[in-house]
Amino acid sequence: MSFRLGLTGSIGMGKSTTAQMFKDHGCALWDADAAVHRLYGKGGAAVAAMQGAFPDAIENGGVSRDRLREIIAADADALPRIERIVHPLVAQDRQDFLATATEDIVVLDIPLLFENSSETMMDAVVVVSVPPEVQRARVLARPGMTAERFDLILSRQMPDAEKRARADYVIETDTIDHARAQVASVVADIRKMLAHA
Numbered sequence: 001m002s003f004r005l006g007l008t009g010s011i012g013m014g015k016s017t018t019a020q021m022f023k024d025h026g027c028a029l030w031d032a033d034a035a036v037h038r039l040y041g042k043g044g045a046a047v048a049a050m051q052g053a054f055p056d057a058i059e060n061g062g063v064s065r066d067r068l069r070e071i072i073a074a075d076a077d078a079l080p081r082i083e084r085i086v087h088p089l090v091a092q093d094r095q096d097f098l099a100t101a102t103e104d105i106v107v108l109d110i111p112l113l114f115e116n117s118s119e120t121m122m123d124a125v126v127v128v129s130v131p132p133e134v135q136r137a138r139v140l141a142r143p144g145m146t147a148e149r150f151d152l153i154l155s156r157q158m159p160d161a162e163k164r165a166r167a168d169y170v171i172e173t174d175t176i177d178h179a180r181a182q183v184a185s186v187v188a189d190i191r192k193m194l195a196h197a
């Protein structure tokens, strides 16, 4: 069975960028956000249940994220209801991936890893992190992002300091080269451990 390495961090901390660096070392990669995109897409496994609960969210046979954002903004109960539908389907997608992976290390990129207690199924957890002002500047540079939306998303996520405290490895994503060097050392550490197991 592959070594399960959870990869998490708050919004804009560099999860996707760092995940690709692990892939460059021959690790398999499963991405929770990508799984949600598949589930919401036309014919995706979440469409029927979401149509039942939120008929207004359906557009062209898939779940519209723009509509969902409007629904969430208007109704405080909407997000937990969405999570109850989506998270079990995400978990199934993850199990299907793990069942077929043959690589020695599988990296699971999961934004809400600690919030949803997924760390219990990991052999180790990496948290990516930069100082809050760098995070804020990166996220606000994204098209369509506002300070209000950023603060709302942050308020729904576990604070960075707590994530760091729970991590087995913290990777500073201040520069690409620095992150690459830390990824190389995490991979070497795990492979050394596996060789001695």
Ligand SMILES: CC(C)(COP(=O)(O)OP(=O)(O)OC[C@H]1O[C@@H](n2cnc3c(N)ncnc32)[C@H](O)[C@@H]1O)[C@@H](O)C(=O)NCCC(=O)NCCS
Residues within 6 Å of the ligand: 010, 011, 012, 032, 033, 036, 065, 068, 069, 072, 079, 082, 083, 086, 087, 090, 111, 112, 153, 156, 157
């Ligand atoms: C709320 C939705 C419609 C926003 O979609 P949108 O494309 O605008 O943004 P995106 O998905 O890229 O998320 C933006 C940021 O919010 C974070 N985020 C997403 N869902 C949640 C959540 N349930 N709780 C806290 N943070 C969240 C993401 O990690 C990311 O940092 C969408 O994220 C969604 O349907 N979420 C519910 C499913 C879920 O929990 N997904 C998280 C991964 S399992």
Ligand SMILES: Nc1ncnc2c1ncn2[C@@H]1O[C@H](COP(=O)(O)OP(=O)(O)OP(=O)(O)O)[C@@H](O)[C@H]1O
Residues within 6 Å of the ligand: 009, 010, 011, 012, 013, 014, 015, 016, 017, 018, 033, 111, 138, 172, 173, 174, 175, 176, 177, 179, 180
């Ligand atoms: N090591 C790094 N050095 C410099 N910039 C970086 C580094 N890692 C990521 N970034 C930059 O930070 C921003 C956010 O990175 P990325 O999209 O990987 O974050 P994320 O955690 O996956 O975001 P989200 O939570 O929104 O999915 C991007 O603009 C990216 O180019």
